[in-house]
Amino acid sequence: xxxxKVSVITVCYNAADTLxxxxxxxxxxxxxxLEYIVVDGASTDDTPLVxxxxxxxITHLISEPDEGLYEAxxxxxALASGDWIYFANADxxxxxAEAIAAVMAFVQAHPDCDFVYGNHETRxxxxxxxxxxPAPPEEMLTELVYLGNCFIQPASFFSARSFEHLGPFCDRYxxxxxxxxxxxxxxHPALKVCHYPRAIA
Numbered sequence: 001x002x003x004x005k006v007s008v009i010t011v012c013y014n015a016a017d018t019l020x021x022x023x024x025x026x027x028x029x030x031x032x033x034l035e036y037i038v039v040d041g042a043s044t045d046d047t048p049l050v051x052x053x054x055x056x057x058i059t060h061l062i063s064e065p066d067e068g069l070y071e072a073x074x075x076x077x078a079l080a081s082g083d084w085i086y087f088a089n090a091d092x093x094x095x096x097a098e099a100i101a102a103v104m105a106f107v108q109a110h111p112d113c114d115f116v117y118g119n120h121e122t123r124x125x126x127x128x129x130x131x132x133x134p135a136p137p138e139e140m141l142t143e144l145v146y147l148g149n150c151f152i153q154p155a156s157f158f159s160a161r162s163f164e165h166l167g168p169f170c171d172r173y174x175x176x177x178x179x180x181x182x183x184x185x186x187x188h189p190a191l192k193v194c195h196y197p198r199a200i201a
Contacts, residue, residue, distance in 0.1 A: 004107060005033045006100055006157075007082030011072040012038065015090035016046035023054050025094045031101040035059040037079050039072045070171035070178075077168050085158040088201075092154035095121060095199050103157050106196045114162045114191040118200035120152040137193040141186040144179070151182055154201035162191055 008026050012019050026036055040047060040063040048063065055061055060079045066072045073087065084107065088094065103116060110116075120132045134151060135143045143149040166184050169177040185191055 003033060004083035004104055005035065005081065006031060006084045006086060006104065007076075007080035008034060008036050008086045008088055008100075009073065009076035009080065010036070010038045010088050010090060011041075011069060011076060012043065012047060012090035013041035013072075014043045014045045014047060016043070016050055018091040019047055020050050020053075022088055022090055022092060023050070023057075025097075026088050027054070027057055028097045029094065029100045030097050031104055034100065035080070035082060037076045038062070039066075039076045040064075041066045041072055068171065068174055070169040070173070074168040074171060077163060080160070083160055085160065085163070087153055087156075087158075089154070092201055094201055099200050102198055103196060103200065106194075106198075107157070110194055112192050113194035114159045114165075115156065115185055115193045116196050117151050117156040117193070118196045118198050120155040120201055121199045131199055133197070134195070137195055140193065141183070144183060144186065150179055152201070153178055155199075165191055 010022055036058050037060045038051060038058050040051060042063055042065045051061060062075060066075065077085065086100065103118065107113060107116060117134060122130045122132060132152065162185060165188060166181060169181050171177055173180050186193060
């Protein structure tokens with residue numbers, strides 16, 4: 001069976017303090033085939049210096065002004081050629097080097113899935129850690145609409161097929177375009193949402 005290709009997209013702006021760890025954890029992933037796309041909003045701090053150090057490992061690198069997070073994410077989507085999309089933005093960290101490989105193994109075992117979300121680990125400065133497990137797929141729309149609980153995007157993988165059905169993020173929603181996209185996903189009769197009970201990020 002052919003391995004699905006994964007496009008990892010990192011969006012950043014003035015993120016020099018956190019970006020390098022994000023990049024290192026993406027590049028440490030054991031999974032292949034994987035392409036890496038970074039969209040920088042023309043940062044004015046040391047972000048360009050961080051990106052310069054890793055430019056030879058980045059498949060596509062854009063640095064130009066944009067109108068916000070979701071326009072930048074859509075720029076990354078336009079460049080992505082993978083079967084699956086993962087957003088690792090500038091302060092998101094994959095849990096371990098096998099995270100993407102584990103999700104892709106789940107995807108290959110469940111080929112009808114269009115969107116896969118896992119668990120999320122929170123880490124506190126005092127050393128405490130807690131695993132957050134979202135609601136199951138059949139309850140997620142209610143969670144989203146009535147309780148305001150959303151998918152944890154850094155623990156979520158999007159199939160390219162889901163964007164073909166739903167389109168990109170609607171960037172007129174400056175802080176809620178992912179919420180809008182998730183509501184449309186959960187309401188779409190042809191798209192299947194799956195929970196993978198593993199901590200991803």
